[in-house]
Amino acid sequence: MGSSGQGQSNYDLSFKILLIGDSAVGKSSLLVSFISNVVDDLSPTVGVDFKIKFLTVGGKKLKLTIWDTAGQERFRTLTSSYYRGAHGIILVYDVTRRDTFTNLSDVWAKELELYSTNEDCLKMLVGNKVDRESERVVSREEGVSLGKELGCLFLECSARTRENVEQCFAELALKIMEVPRLLEEGSTVKRNILKQKQEHQTPPSGGCCS
Template identity: 70%
Template structure:
């Protein structure tokens, strides 16, 4: 809950749900922490589903991104439909030094997105992580670009370690989401729902509840 503190009282134009998916160890948690803070040290594997909240201004709009990380679930293939429900954007991550993480995106993750995603216009971005290990690279940039094109995804290579292109990844995704009217509308609806909930909470707690009458 600590990651959301301070966000409650700040106004924003849209609220978007973003998912990070891909094999264990590709650097999903590192990407998330690199984006949220300036440090990627001391990362232990996440158990279950973790999420972080980040406020971002893109294209002149204030966005609240709730970014969900599947870490700990992926090896069981148990990332269920509730995780995908209502996602506005999906970040598919592979490790450029491990080919199986790249092929699994096609064989497993892309199929799961297709199966469970409820927003059919949701924006997807394919991300090749760990480009700082260029000497160990086994998946070249052209292969990544070709796969992204085939699945109608955006594409970017980045490094959570050096922070190269990490901010760019979330910026590009957010801008693209804002271009889709149906996603924009749903993101706006989430803000309205949040505002109504806040009024209800504050209304029933002030002055012994007299405001709620």
């Protein structure tokens, strides 16, 4: 499993991944840790941000467009449209804050059900900040149990130490590729992007003098 820089066009499949969850659970840190292998203390996301990552999983070169959404209530309507067409959704909570865990079923799972347009969409539950084990208030067993209840894959990770960070996205991508409809959509997205590029690059036919 390798990863490569941005700006490539030689990939096999293109998938859209969405990160959701309460503010300050570490969604942006998780994304930056995955994209650049560097983690800083980040300000809360305002509205929506996205980043692109190319990586090879299961013998396929993938382009992942990963959308990082704001957890604050006032941005909720702004982000609803970004659920559209998502192939994978990662629900993030902070293992040191129980409210961020209970809000997954009380708020985020309901929102996902309301806005997600892709019924085959793969979901993953991710407990972040396991590097702060002494402050943990949500056990791994509780995470596993909620994952089963919500029909999600489950992983714990640390954006700060990068433990399981790449695995979160790689495992989700592998599972997406196991769903025929999502696999077809990933191919279609790529074909459409290439078609648009070709149309944009085709010079207009000039007039002819008689």
